[in-house]
Amino acid sequence: MLVFWKERLVFLAVPKTGTQAFAAALGPRASMAVNDPPELKHSPIYRYNRFFRPMFDKMGAEMETLAVVREPVDWLGSWYRYRQRPFLNGKPTSTENITFDAFVNAYLMGDRPPFANVGSQSKFLEPRPNGLTCTHIFAYEAQEALLAFLENRLQTRITLPLRNASPKAPLDLEPKTDAKLRRKCAPEFELWQNARRA
Numbered sequence: 326m327l328v329f330w331k332e333r334l335v336f337l338a339v340p341k342t343g344t345q346a347f348a349a350a351l352g353p354r355a356s357m358a359v360n361d362p363p364e365l366k367h368s369p370i371y372r373y374n375r376f377f378r379p380m381f382d383k384m385g386a387e388m389e390t391l392a393v394v395r396e397p398v399d400w401l402g403s404w405y406r407y408r409q410r411p412f413l414n415g416k417p418t419s420t421e422n423i424t425f426d427a428f429v430n431a432y433l434m435g436d437r438p439p440f441a442n443v444g445s446q447s448k449f450l451e452p453r454p455n456g457l458t459c460t461h462i463f464a465y466e467a468q469e470a471l472l473a474f475l476e477n478r479l480q481t482r483i484t485l486p487l488r489n490a491s492p493k494a495p496l497d498l499e500p501k502t503d504a505k506l507r508r509k510c511a512p513e514f515e516l517w518q519n520a521r522r523a
Contacts, residue, residue, distance in 0.1 A: 326368050326377075328388075330356035332478055335377070335390045338367050339449050341403040342393040342465050346485045347475075354481060369449040374457050391474075394446045394520050395465035397513040398506070401429055402496040404443040409494055418442075425496045433509050447512040464520040474521075 327336040327348060336351070338344040352358045359365050368377065373390065381388045395403070405420050405428045413419040417439035420428055431441035452458040463471040472483055498506070507514060 326359040326366060326373075327351055327355040328357035328359075328377075329354070329479060330386070333386055333388050334478060335373070335388050337370070337373065337390055337392040337450075337459065339392050339394060339446055340367050340444065341400055341407070342395050342446075343468075343485075344393065346487065347483075349486050350483050351475075351479070354479060367449075370451060370457065370459060371453060374453045374455070378457065389460035391461040391463070392450055392459050393463050393465050393471065394450070394517050396517055397446070397510060398429075398496070398498070398503070399465075400446060400513075401425075401432060401443070401506075402494075405496070406494045408440060425494070426499050426502050429498060429502055429506055433505060445510075445513065447510075447516045450516065462516070462520045464517060464522050467520075467522040470521060470523050 326338050328334075329336070336344070336347065336355075338348070348358060348360070352360075359368070364372070365376075370390070378388070394400075402425065405425050408418055408420040414421050420440050423431075423440065428441055431438050432443065434441070450459045450462065461474070463474070468485075472485075476483055
């Protein structure tokens with residue numbers, strides 16, 4: 326999570342949406358960069374609302390929030406590929422010897438096994454009962470629009486390094502799995518479809 330105090334902007338770090346590259350590029354420019362622990366680095370709206378927003382409110386700052394969301398199948402694919410890395414082999418979170426179709430079916434279970442327990446973009450950005458919502462939500466695929474917004478808001482040029490790229494792996498889904506995902510995770514697709522692209 327990056328806080329730009331003067332610009333009244335907080336960049337929320339939705340996992341697997343390229344936020345490490347933005348943290349590397351903008352960390353030195355930020356007023357505050359929350360890098361650890363992961364629970365705070367990747368603070369969802371509810372955690373931001375509970376811990377960070379009250380602090381900013383007391384300082385008299387009305388902060389806007391920004392987040393990036395990824396197409397849901399691609400987002401799950403990024404998690405799947407990330408968990409195929411050798412350092413996870415033999416661990417409960419590894420997707421070694423598991424197909425992407427099996428991974429997605431496990432994700433759709435009520436009680437997800439550890440390797441498929443990767444959260445939810447829509448839950449991460451779920452509006453709070455007090456009315457707090459994420460102010461700016463950009464589609465991951467609209468990098469030019471996101472960069473233009475940030476460069477204009479922060480009045481700085483941004484060059485993104487390649488960070489945390491997952492290994493290549495086939496991401497094939499059976500038609501019935503794809504249909505089930507779109508039915509059971511409709512809020513994920515709706516969130517992404519409504520995200521800013523310009």
